[in-house]
Amino acid sequence: MAEILWGLWQEQHIRARHGVSDLDFDAAWHDPERRDLAEKRHNEHGPYAVSVGTARLGKPLTMVWRWQGGAVWPITAYFRRRSREQGRRRRKPRRG
Numbered sequence: 001m002a003e004i005l006w007g008l009w010q011e012q013h014i015r016a017r018h019g020v021s022d023l024d025f026d027a028a029w030h031d032p033e034r035r036d037l038a039e040k041r042h043n044e045h046g047p048y049a050v051s052v053g054t055a056r057l058g059k060p061l062t063m064v065w066r067w068q069g070g071a072v073w074p075i076t077a078y079f080r081r082r083s084r085e086q087g088r089r090r091r092k093p094r095r096g
Helices: 008-018 022-029
Strands: 035-042 046-054 060-068 071-079
Touching (some): 022 071
Antiparallel strands (some): 060 071
């Protein structure tokens, strides 16, 4: 099992900007149903990965991270938003 490395600024940034705690990230990372969606490459900072797992309280969490030695280095994380179609209420047609 990989260790998760937290720098103070990352934890503060992710919590303040996205409302994701280190416990949420940890739960989503260790979720047995976690899916690794993509491996990408940043021109300046190199390779990183995008995964989705379930955080505490059952919320899906998207995690952007990279390997640092044999450990996981979180870059950012955010709760997945419902799409507009999922969030829209369907109105019943008016009967005329």
